[in-house]
Amino acid sequence: QVQLVESGGGLVQAGGSLKLSCLASGRTSSSYAMGWFRQAPGKEREFVAAISRSGSLTYYADSVKGRFTISRDNAKNTVYLQMNSLKAEDTAVYACAAGRLTATIQRVYDYWGQGTQVTVSS
Numbered sequence: 001q002v003q004l005v006e007s008g009g010g011l012v013q014a015g016g017s018l019k020l021s022c023l024a025s026g027r028t029s030s031s032y033a034m035g036w037f038r039q040a041p042g043k044e045r046e047f048v049a050a051i052s053r054s055g056s057l058t059y060y061a062d063s064v065k066g067r068f069t070i071s072r073d074n075a076k077n078t079v080y081l082q083m084n085s086l087k088a089e090d091t092a093v094y095a096c097a098a099g100r101l102t103a104t105i106q107r108v109y110d111y112w113g114q115g116t117q118v119t120v121s122s
Contacts, residue, residue: 009116022096030074038092
């Protein structure tokens with residue numbers, strides 16, 4: 001079992017930056033690939049970024065490529081999402097997930113955090 005807790009969300013102006021953190025407890029996070037997903041009001045949850053167990057492989061949604069960076073510190077059991085040049089359309093609840101594969105699809109992720117709200121004002 002893995003418990004995931006996100007932090008770092010908040011209100012930011014368009015063009016600003018935020019850094020989200022996802023702390024894993026229980027089984028060490030280095031045993032899992034990790035992903036970030038987001039869900040905006042009235043929309044389905046969508047993939048944002050993923051990182052492999054070692055951190056050597058990363059994937060990004062086209063909508064965030066070049067603006068967001070996913071990273072991990074296995075010694076701290078923490079995964080990060082650095083978000084730069086934020087846009088109003090990035091407003092959503094962001095959740096991290098732990099899974100068996102480094103993938104963009106949700107069904108390979110077995111454990112999910114509750115999420116943290118990111119609001120970008122235009």
